[in-house]
Amino acid sequence: MVKRSVVLYPGLGVGHLTPMVELAKAFLHHGAAVTVALVEPPTKSPDFSAAVARAAASNPSVTFHVLPPPPPAPAGPSGSGGGTSPAHHVVVMLYHLKAMVAPLRDFLRSLPAVDALVLDMFCGDALDVAAELKLPVFYFYASGAGDLAVFLNVGRTSTSTAFAELGDSLVSFPGAPPFKASDLPKEFSEGSPGAKPILGALHRLPEADGILVNTFESLEARAVRALREGLCVPDRSTPPVYCIGPLVSGSGEKEHECLRWLDKQPESSVVFLSFGSLGTFPKKQLEEIAIGLEKSGQRFLWVVRSPRDLEDMSSQPLPEPDLDALLPEGFLGRTKDTGLVLKSWAPQGDVLRHRATGAFVTHCGWNSTLEGITAGLPLLCWPLYAEQRMNKVFIVEVMKLGVEMKGYDEELVKAEEVETKVRWVMESQGGQALRDRVAEVKGRAIEAIEEEGSSHAAFVEFLKDLDTMNLP
Incomplete structure (x- = not known):
């Protein structure tokens, strides 16, 4: 039997590459040959180069190919930020991905065989390449089914300012509970220049032959049902949706x-605080977190990054944080027996799965959310950007696997809130009930990806459908 050959196209950013590498492993498991076609960021990024090197070293059976840069753009192209004011980061990203269509087409033509092209949600321009080359094309939606249900609806919106006018009014979509319009990504809730190109990308999602979603059915049954019944794209057909997760990163640096510090702590005694590759806070917020942690008396492991304006979503690396300057005077000394503060990075998957870790304070990025769930940890939800506020709604109200850290939408979570919620999750009966529920869902997550599990079956179904599309 001829081996299937698939090309994965993850777009820009480490957060999009990481889940696509996990998808590559799933294809390998099912006997396919996998190539990942990578786009160099518009601005050279050491973080990107390091992530690609790590991914390639850890996955020798996957071919990683960095596409050549696009031809130089004419001066000041419309919407690309060529004018006098800097463009919105989403505008820059999508313009860059549009310019990569020609290099991607040339690369696909150079391959001896391609049975399918799998795209990141922001790579919609590659649909045209697939159509030209007559390739089956699928999206890999690396966030949850709830987000997908909402975004398919939002993608039918004709105006980029429609949601900005709603403020905190409730909005309702099939597959999701009612939530505040301000919980949509800021590009929509504030009507920023990024809204229009994102709407364009979302509008193209139904054009694919199918959508692979990094979730499992029992976690998001309501949203999956709405997707399968076609309620999220009322004016056209919804492509098949395959729930194939949870795909989460494996072990890191042992x-x-x-x-080693966690090895010395009691079981389920440590609160882990980490906010993703772009999650940073100003000095004032870091001080509030520190005071709250110290007053809680709980053990903690906290990843601190240097402050950056949240409007700056660039991939430029931050300088190493000066902990003595950023945290309250004497904090590190006073908490040295109960806490550990790390600069910039931690091997998150290993920390979450460590027996000593008991709770996870998270920005609600989907990769982190799934890692927390599959580690069986209750989630303290502190969303920062992108779709994370929507994820918080699903985690707290639908999945019931976490609680909200109040104050994040008022620009400052107070020390009292940090202290109260950390104590609650570690000491109270409510915290224990939450822990029990997450443990149950962790079991269902493991079952989903095992042989005969729902996600394993969905991947097999997807491969059968793909084979049918490739019949002469």
């Missing part, structure tokens, strides 16, 4: 100092 020798990291924080893992």
Whole structure:
């Protein structure tokens, strides 16, 4: 039997590459040959280069190919930020991905065989390449089914300012509970220049031959049902939706100092605080977190990054944080027996799965959310950007696997809130009930990806459908 050959196209950013590498592993498991076609960021990024090097070293059976840069753009192209004011980061990203269509087409033509092209949600311009080359094309939606249900609806919206006028009014979509319009990504809720191109990308989602979603059915049954019944794209047919998750990162650096520190802590006693690759806070917020942690008396492991304006979503690396300057005077000394503060990075998957970790304060990025769930940890939800506020709604109200850290939408979570919620999740009966529920869902997550599980079956179904499309 001829081996299937698939090309994965993850778009820009480490957060999009990481889940696509996990998808590559799933294809390998089912006997396919996998190539990942990578786009170099518009601005050279050491973080990107390091992530690609790590991914390639850890997955020798996957071919990683960095596409050549596009031809130089004419001066000041419309919407690309060529004018006098800097463009919105989403505008820059989507313009860059549009310019990569020609290099992607040339690369696909150079391959001896391609049975399918799998795209990131922001790579809609590649649909035209697939159509030209007569390739089956699928999206890999790396966030949850609830987000997908909402975004398919939002993608039918004709105006980029429609939601900005609603403020905190409730909006309702099939597959989701009612939530505040301000919980939509800021590009929509504030009507920023990024809204129109994002709407354009969302509008193209139904054009694919199918959508692979990094979730499992029992976690998001309501949203999956709405998707399958076609309620989220009322004016055209919805492509098949395959729930194939949870796809989460494997082990990292077993020798990291924080893992040795965790080895010395009691079981389920440590609160882990980490806010993703772009999650940073100003000094004032870091001080409030520190005060709250100290007053809680709980053990903690906290990843601190140097402050950056949240409007700056660039991939430029931050300088190493000066902890003495950013945190309250004497904090590190006073908490040295109960806490550990790490600069910039931790091997998150290993920390979450460590026996000593008991709760996870998270920005609600979907990769982190799934890692927390599959580690069986209750989630303290502190969303920052993108679709994370929507994820918080689903985690707290639908999945019931976490609680909200109040104040994040008022620009400051107070020390009292940090202290109260950390104590609650670690000491109270309510916290224990939450822990029990997450443990149950962790079991269902493991079952989903095992042989005969729902996600394993969905991937097999997807491959059968793909084979049918490739019949002469």
